[in-house]
Amino acid sequence: MARAATTADAFNAVAEPRRREILDALTQGERPVNELVDLLGLAQPHVSRHLRVLREVGAVVVRDEGRQRLYRLNPQALKPIHDWVASYQHLWEERFDLLEDVLEDLKEEH
C-alpha cells in the first residue's frame, strides 16, 4: 500500500503547503482560479488540481459565474484537524502554567 491519497481527508489535503496557501488566500473571500494562479505563482493546471483536492475533502466549494469558477472556503472541513490538535494544546501550555506557579511561589516567599 502506498501513502494515503491526498484526497483521503483534510489532514492529507492540507499537508501540502500550496493548498494551505490557497485556503489562506480564500479567507479573504471568494476567488476565481486565475486570481489564485497569480497569487500563488503556480501554473494554472496545477492550481486547478490543488483545488480539486480541496474540493474533494470539502475544504472549498465552487460556484459558476459566467466562464469563471469562483472558489469559496468551507472552513468546517478543517474542524477535525482543529479538534485533534486542540486536545494536545494543554500539553504544551502546561509548561507555562508550571512556570507561572513557580513564579507565584517565588513572589509569595518574598
Added chain:
Amino acid sequence: MARAATTADAFNAVAEPRRREILDALTQGERPVNELVDLLGLAQPHVSRHLRVLREVGAVVVRDEGRQRLYRLNPQALKPIHDWVASYQHLWEERFDLLEDVLEDLKEEH
C-alpha cells in the same frame, strides 16, 4: 517532483492516521516500542518507521532504557498545526451567524 516527504514537517507527518494513533497513545506517557506495537496492532518494523518519522519532525523524543527505547511525546511540535487551523476557527463559528442573517433577509423580502 513527488509529494513532500512525510518528514518534511509536522503537517505531513501527522497526515498518516497510524502516526496520529501513536501520538494519541503517547499522551498517556512514555512507552516502549513493543507496547505501541501491541496497541496499534502493527508489525514492529512498521511502528519503528513511523516513530522515526515522528522523531524527525520532533513530535517524539527517545530515551534508552536498557534494551528498550522509550518514546515520549513532544507536543510543542504540533503547535504550528494548531496555530494554522486556529486562525480558521472563527470562520466556521461565524457561519451560524451568517446563516441567521440570510434567513433574516429572506423573511424581510416576503
Added chain:
DNA sequence: CCAATGCATATCCATATGGGTATATAATCG
C-alpha cells in the same frame, strides 16, 4: 559466553504524488 529479547534498518513492490506540458471544454465577444 551464547541465546533471547527489543528495536532499527534494508529491500521489494504497488501506488499516487506534484510538476510540466498539451489539449479538451465551456462561455463570451465581435
Added chain:
DNA sequence: CGATTATATACCCATATGGATATGCATTGG
C-alpha cells in the same frame, strides 16, 4: 459563427510512500 478567455483533464516522469519480510545490532539473562 469563429476567436478568445477561463478552467479542467490527460499524460509523462521521478520520487517516496507504507506494507511485508528478512536481517543487523545491542542489551540482558542463564
